[in-house]
Amino acid sequence: MKKLLLKQRNDTPHWVGDGFPVRSIFSYHDIANDISPFLLMDYAGPAEFSPSKHIRGVGEHPHRGFETVTIVYSGEVEHRDSSGGGGLIKAGDVQWMTAASGLVHQEKHGKDFADKGGAFEMLQLWVNLPKKDKMSKPGYQGIKNEDIPVVEISNNAGMVRVIAGEYQDHKGPASTFTPINLWDVRLNAGHITEFKVPQGQTTAVFVLDGQVTLNDGEVIGDAEIALLERSGESFTLNATKNAKVLILTGEPINEPVVGYGPFVMNTTAEIGQALKDFEEGKMGRIS
Numbered sequence: 001m002k003k004l005l006l007k008q009r010n011d012t013p014h015w016v017g018d019g020f021p022v023r024s025i026f027s028y029h030d031i032a033n034d035i036s037p038f039l040l041m042d043y044a045g046p047a048e049f050s051p052s053k054h055i056r057g058v059g060e061h062p063h064r065g066f067e068t069v070t071i072v073y074s075g076e077v078e079h080r081d082s083s084g085g086g087g088l089i090k091a092g093d094v095q096w097m098t099a100a101s102g103l104v105h106q107e108k109h110g111k112d113f114a115d116k117g118g119a120f121e122m123l124q125l126w127v128n129l130p131k132k133d134k135m136s137k138p139g140y141q142g143i144k145n146e147d148i149p150v151v152e153i154s155n156n157a158g159m160v161r162v163i164a165g166e167y168q169d170h171k172g173p174a175s176t177f178t179p180i181n182l183w184d185v186r187l188n189a190g191h192i193t194e195f196k197v198p199q200g201q202t203t204a205v206f207v208l209d210g211q212v213t214l215n216d217g218e219v220i221g222d223a224e225i226a227l228l229e230r231s232g233e234s235f236t237l238n239a240t241k242n243a244k245v246l247i248l249t250g251e252p253i254n255e256p257v258v259g260y261g262p263f264v265m266n267t268t269a270e271i272g273q274a275l276k277d278f279e280e281g282k283m284g285r286i287s
Helices: 028-035 111-116 268-279
Strands: 004-009 014-016 020-027 038-049 057-063 066-074 076-081 086-090 094-098 103-109 118-128 139-143 150-153 158-164 180-187 191-196 202-209 212-214 218-220 224-228 234-239 243-250 258-260 263-265
Touching (some): 004 020, 004 218, 020 028, 038 202, 066 076, 066 086, 076 094, 076 111, 086 094, 086 139, 103 111, 118 202, 118 243, 180 191, 202 212, 218 224, 263 268
Antiparallel strands (some): 004 224, 014 020, 038 118, 066 094, 094 139, 150 158, 158 180, 180 243, 191 234, 202 243, 212 218, 212 234
């Protein structure tokens, strides 16, 4: 069984724009080598928004060198970017944006959600790109809930939505540069489930809501992430309460990580070039 490397949480939220009250669960500034190929996780909500004619969110800003993955649990997020990508994602949908060589984008609440208000919960991951792919053409994948395979866990223990990678021969719809598994999991209290993952990959378990016990040892609760060692091919989760969990695995990228705000590259010179290219308008504008 895989052993626990570390566990951490963040109970202090901050606002991104005026639409996303997020808790930063981890970033490349603290555990870059251990968490590779993942760079950052922001968990927004759960929150309640009142109806508004003003569409909340965050305005135009650039990215280069990685991908953003946004999972909506409740509410709506509308995305637009300078490469022509974009769309509205609702509860259960996923947005997989490849910034790569650079783009400018904005993320707002959907108009209908802004008009009506209601519960809002989402999670955003930043996924690193290998050096050879950092200057690739930007791209966008809008993945609908109905296109994500759902696998029932035996003995009524819960279910797994396969966003990326593979779970029990069910393949997720997301296309990735680096081998990644991204499983959106629901676990029913009173059941123990064993998960098998690729040997040598980074493995993390994030509990959005509820409580699980890892390998009959460490308790993982609300808004808490557990990072497991790369050796070994399995671990168990005992759901002591009904739990909403995100399991992520990925092949490590053994390259330098140098980041500055919305840019993540391999060298400080590349960061300087990214800033210059953005200032000169080479990452485009949203039309």
